[in-house]
Amino acid sequence: MQPLHHIISTREYSREMLDEILETAEKLEPIARGERTSKILDGKVLALLFFEPSTRTRMSFETAMIRLGGQIINMGSVEASSIAKGESLADTIRVVSRYADAVVLRHPHEGAALMASEFSSSPIINGGDGAGHHPTQTLLDLYTIKRESSLDHLNIALAGDLKYGRTVHSLCYALSRYGAKINLVSPPELELPKRMIDDLKNRNIKIHVTHAMEDVIEEVDVLYMTRIQKERFPDPAEFNRVSNSMRITEELIRNCKPNLKIMHPLPRVNEIAPGVDKTPHAAYFKQAFYGIPVRMAILCKVLGVDI
Ligand code: CP
Structure with a gap:
């Protein structure tokens, strides 16, 4: 090596x-x-x-x-x-x-x-x-997908703070190497930066931008949730407007694929309800071990x- x-x-x-x-x-x-x-x-x-x-x-x-x-x-x-x-x-x-x-x-x-x-x-x-x-997080995220789901023909949703979230910035570039379909789910204010979306499209991967989790939750293999990063907002009022705009609950995942895996780089604040932890979909603590x-x-x- x-x-x-x-x-x-x-x-x-x-x-x-x-x-x-x-x-x-x-x-x-x-x-x-x-x-x-x-x-x-x-x-x-x-x-x-x-x-x-x-x-x-x-x-x-x-x-x-x-x-x-x-x-x-x-x-x-x-x-x-x-x-x-x-x-x-x-x-x-x-x-x-x-x-x-x-x-x-x-x-x-x-x-x-x-x-x-x-x-x-x-x-x-x-x-x-x-x-x-956050490249080492990305490598452990890929490893988690490989161990708990599959990197082949992956349909994944990256959700939450896609503007400031470094883990999703690194992960979407790596996923482009595996031909994944990437659904970008965020409040309008927190979309993935346009230069990154253009960059990813130039890599010939399928990108779907939406503001509603309901649009994709029943079709994805992996849901990668992220925290809205209060510390990166220049304006606290802007953070307050979006801080509770996305939350994964047992109700939301009721009709998801049986093998859906929910990942999160952690720490979480309130974007995944504690009730989700005991479902077979929760992969975030295994992810932290990996x-x-x-x-x-x-x-x-x-x-x-x-x-
Ligand atoms: N995922 C992650 O980077 O967690 P820490 O901020 O605790 O290192």
């Missing part, structure tokens, strides 16, 4: 590159479950630089590294680091990338991971850059370790 130097976006990933990571993750799943042990990343150090809150991305990278025998260094909160004294992101990256074999960066500014890669002496893994991309084998596979790829 050739080392992949930075993971910034899935936009340029070929189907072969995506499939290779998914296949590696499948091999690593018993280690992720704690059924087997491994020391393949013994001696490797991963740095975590999180400038925004995170539970899943940060802790699943930590778990992945620990289960493969590696070590983690964590900058901790921005207030506890020299960023609080005015140190730039570029200087922080120049320093930390010399302490570690790879760096996971989450940052509120779109493009931050790409910028960081220009100053880094070790691979940068984008753990989410503002409203930009972050571990997938991030193990990403670490092996980035660090040049063959599986």
Whole structure:
């Protein structure tokens, strides 16, 4: 396996590159479950630089590294680091990338991971850059679809905040490699940016834009719900207008396909009713677990370790 130097976006990933990571993750799943042990990343150090809150991305990278025998260094909160004294992101990256074999960066500014890669002496893994991309989430989303549904002939609805939601931005580019039909379901104010819709149409995939979940809920194989991202709205009044505009309930999915899988990158606020959790359609907690084998596979790829 050739080392992949930075993971910034899935936009340029070929189907072969995506499939290779998914296949590696499948091999690593018993280690992720704690059924087997491994020391393949013994001696490797991963740095975590999180400038925004995170539970899943940060802790699943930590778990992945620990289960493969590696070590983690964590900058901790921005207030506890020299960023609080005015140190730039570029200087922080120049320093930390010399302490570690790879760096996971989450940052509120779109493009931050790409910028960081220009100053880094070790691979940068984008753990989410503002409203930009979240490629490691996309890889675990693909893995979840592969394990719980099928990537072949997929009819999927991406729903919620498609304007600011970085997880859907990354996922729709990756799904275009599998010829999926993509239904974009959002309030009118939160549609996927037009440049992305045009870009996707140029990839010859079927795109259907709607503002009503009822239009698609009975025909899709996967419903990928997202949170409306309060923190990205420049105007709080605009957020208040749309904040409760989409909600998945047991009533809504009453006539769905028997094998419908509902996914969500989490955290959720109120866009999926708790009653949905106990249905066979709820796949979001399994999805969060799949972050571990997938991030193990990403670490092996980035660090040049063959599986
Ligand atoms: N899905 C996701 O990125 O979750 P966190 O914000 O908790 O990392």
